[in-house]
Amino acid sequence: MSKGTTAVTLIPGDGIGPEVAESARRIVDATGVKIDWEVHEAGAEVFKKGLATGVPQDTIASIERTRCALKGPLETPVGFGEKSANVTLRKLFETYANVRPVRETPGVPTPYSGRGLDLVVVRENVEDLYAGIEHMQTPDVAQTLKLISRKGCEKVIRLAFALAEAEGRTNVACATKANIMKMTEGTMKRTFEEIAPEHPDIDAWHVIVDNCAHQLVKKPEQFEMIVTTNMNGDILSDLTSALVGGLGFAPSANLGTDVAIFEAVHGSAPKYAGKDVINPTAMILSAVLMLRHIGELEAASSVENAVMATLASGVRTRDVIGDDGSVGTTAYTEAVIGNLGKSVPEWTAREVKRLAMPVPREETAFVIPESVELVGVDVFFQTEEPPATVGEAAQRIAEGTALELKMVECRGTQVWPKTSARLDPTDVMRARFITRGSVITSEDILELLGRFGGRFNWVHVEKLRMFDGEPSFSRAQGEI
Secondary structure: OOOOEEEEEEEEOOOOOOHHHHHHHHHHHHHOOOEEEEEOOOHHHHHOOOOOOOOOOOHHHHHHHOOOOOOOOOOOOOOOOOOOOOHHHHHHOOOOEEEEEHHHHHOOOOOOOOOOOOOEEEEEEOOEEHHHHHEEOOOOEEOOOEOEEEEEEHHHHHHHHHHHHOOOEEEEEEEEEEOOOOHHHHHHHHHHOOOOOOHOOOOEEEEHHHHHHHHHHHHHHHHHHHEOOHHHHHHHHHHHHHHOOHHHOOOOEEOOOOOOOEEOOOOHHHHOOOOOOEEEEEHHHHHHHHHHHHOHHHHHHHHHHHHHHHOHHHHHOHHHHOOOOOHHHHHHHHHHHHOOOOOOOOOOOOOOOOOOOOOHHHOOOOOOOOOOEEEEEEEEEEOOOOHHHHHHHHHHOOOOOOOOEEEEEEEEEEEEOOOOOOOOOOOOEEEEEEOOOOOHHHHHHHHHHHOOOOOEEEEEEEEEEEEEEOOOOOOOOOOO
């Protein structure tokens, strides 16, 4: 590798991936930036070879070496039980932040044209529901674990503020569902509110995620940056891309402390593969983010301006204007290359500094309570018996133990002792047992479970603890 050359792993991807990846590569090469492209595969073809992750070891080794990848869309076959190759890559390299910018684009008319949309969604990228920890508690009831860590929240929030400062943005909103999920989504909100004062020049505010979606449709120009949890960010970022023309204009960056992976947000669209009709803009703009990441700021702005000059001149693909007058992928790519060095008055690339990635804290646990007390246990179990029968049986099970039955619930609503709620039950309930007065031990819980298992088929257990005198668990609806 010659001096001044940057090694980048290029994963062409599936379906239309090779076409849009080649478009981006040609344009980057045309800027004169020296890239040593290491081409490797991942996705559908790898799955077909029997590799369950969809990511071969030589691809992993290349990314470990280059620490930077440009990736086309990958297909995950449906119904075969494989993990998404996209998710595999994000988790393998702990690319904890997914950055998805959108901006009003000349030549791409939308209902929001003329309103100056220019915002970024920063999505936590490796935990939340997307940790993918699921179980069938019974054949009728499925469970997934929503895991939100203080560490994960802190990393993505600090990156969002660093990115806002690098791009000269003035406000950062944190979107959560903390009004309902006070512990999981609430952790994101509380972490944001603790970190925000470290950035006094930025207007930091919290918004409930459903209101955020409402406001993005009603008045999107009020947002400059939104930081949020994984699933919220997945949904909101697709919404924001629609405001500026759709997924064909939606780039993204998966950023970690050591590795960055850049990709278009859209899928592999196999029915269009090889037809030279797809819009490569999202992939080209992902390459712009890559160029900024490796410090090639001038080349990044040159490519971005060339794309906008191309669109403003009327050179557009069929997803923008239909078949009449549209150009194919190759012609569009050549037009962008021809417009390198040009710009248009109505659009100027944002002046940005190179992002300085925050250095995460090394600790595993960020919050260390002074006191921890074990005060009870929640036992999820399978039953088709009525709540009154269940409650009476569970009471008898607890007799003579250190715990007593407090309530039984189904899908979050107390069903014993009986409340006024009308219930259409499933075959999974939860019995909450609490201490009769003193702090209990794990052995006390094991004794109870031994008895409980002789009467009911329990499927899941959660300890109930107090951290510094505060409960670490929520109440059921109707629970006192």
